[in-house]
Amino acid sequence: FFFLSTGATKDMGKMLGGDEEKDPDAEKKEEERQEALRQQEEERKAKYAKMEAERETMRQGIRDKYGIKKKEEREAEAQAAMEVAAEGSLTRPKKAIPAGCGDEAEEEEESIIDTVMKYLPGPLQDMFKK
Numbered sequence: 195f196f197f198l199s200t201g202a203t204k205d206m207g208k209m210l211g212g213d214e215e216k217d218p219d220a221e222k223k224e225e226e227r228q229e230a231l232r233q234q235e236e237e238r239k240a241k242y243a244k245m246e247a248e249r250e251t252m253r254q255g256i257r258d259k260y261g262i263k264k265k266e267e268r269e270a271e272a273q274a275a276m277e278v279a280a281e282g283s284l285t286r287p288k289k290a291i292p293a294g295c296g297d298e299a300e301e302e303e304e305s306i307i308d309t310v311m312k313y314l315p316g317p318l319q320d321m322f323k324k
Contacts, residue, residue, distance in 0.1 A: 217223075257264060263271075311319055 256262070311322060314322070
């Protein structure tokens with residue numbers, strides 16, 4: 195290290211993680227920076243909350259115009275209907291059976307088979323009936 199000048203060794207010491215000169219206002223500047231970041235974040239949140247509120251008023255206007263219920267309202271009504279249906283029951287509430295499932299589907303299948311049978315020639319109808 196004899197060939198390095200004193201300025202170079204000082205810079206080398208900083209690069210190697212040695213003693214750095216402390217800025218007397220560094221702590222104050224860091225606090226101001228953190229405060230500015232917090233303030234920006236609050237402003238951003240307020241901006242997006244305002245935008246979302248405007249969107250929600252537009253959505254509500256559309257819902258009112260076309261008579262559409264909010265998803266949360268529909269779920270609440272369905273839950274209330276399930277509770278009303280299960281008031282006198284000692285067991286857990288039955289799961290809702292979608293339309294077209296269960297006994298109705300079997301009847302529809304039979305009617306389809308009967309319809310097909312009508313269009314078959316007589317000997318084939320006899321084969322399928324047995």
